[in-house]
Amino acid sequence: MKIGIGSDHNGFEFKEEIKKFLGNTDHEIVDFGCHSCEAIDYPDVAFEVSQAISEGKINRGILICGTGIGVCIAANKYPGIRAALAHDVYSAERAQLSNNAQIITMGAQIIGVEVGKKVVEAYLNSEWAEGSKRKVDKIIAKEQEFVHQNYKEVVEGYKCGC
Known part of the structure; x- marks a missing residue:
């Protein structure tokens, strides 16, 4: 490793x-x-x-x-x-x-x-x-939600000329 x-x-x-x-x-x-x-x-x-x-x-x-x-x-x-x-x-x-x-x-x-x-x-x-896979998957999903939302806000900011 x-x-x-x-x-x-x-x-x-x-x-x-x-x-x-x-x-x-x-x-x-x-x-x-x-x-x-x-x-x-x-x-x-x-x-x-x-x-x-x-x-x-x-x-x-x-x-x-x-x-x-x-x-x-x-x-x-x-x-x-x-x-x-x-x-x-x-x-x-x-x-x-x-x-x-x-x-x-x-x-x-x-x-x-x-x-x-x-x-x-x-x-x-x-x-x-993978005993707690369901819980770890929730953490990963929430992180992806935040990352996606942040990306979306940045893109929208460029579209409006901000």
């Missing part, structure tokens, strides 16, 4: 440890940054990982910031992406099993690296069984 990983400066050291851990697996790892403790904006990295998933360049993503919340919110703004905050093994499993989440997010200031490794392992070893 091709895994994208990214963080802001608050999650940089945590990300580097997760990368080392994943280096001992059969997964191919793509690092989307950041590449130092120098301050960056977490939405930039979250959007890059989300876009790579959307374009089929990677299969799943792991995003890390101080709390995991910011990267989760940012990734979920990208059409078609389902990102889930996971700070324990059960949440990581459910992110995939129940929600078919393409991305998990973690907070470097919330959990330790050893727990993070277990979270990542649980997430990557889980496969969506």
Whole structure:
């Protein structure tokens, strides 16, 4: 599996440890940054990982910031992406099993690296069984409704010369 990983400066050291851990697996790892403790904006990295998933360049993503919340919110703004905050093994499993989440997010200031490794392992070893397909399909349908409505409003705006 091709895994994208990214963080802001608050999650940089945590990300580097997760990368080392994943280096001992059969997964191919793509690092989307950041590449130092120098301050960056977490939405930039979250959007890059989300876009790579959307374009089929990677299969799943792991995003890390101080709390995991910011990267989760940012990734979920990208059409078609389902990102889930996971700070324990059960949440990581459910992110995939129940929600078919393409991305998990973690907070470097919330959990330790050893727990993070277990979270990542649980997430990557889980496969969506379509047990909650009806619910996930509702989420996808609502997102498509919003995307279609937004597109329609933009087109109408051009027609009236606005």
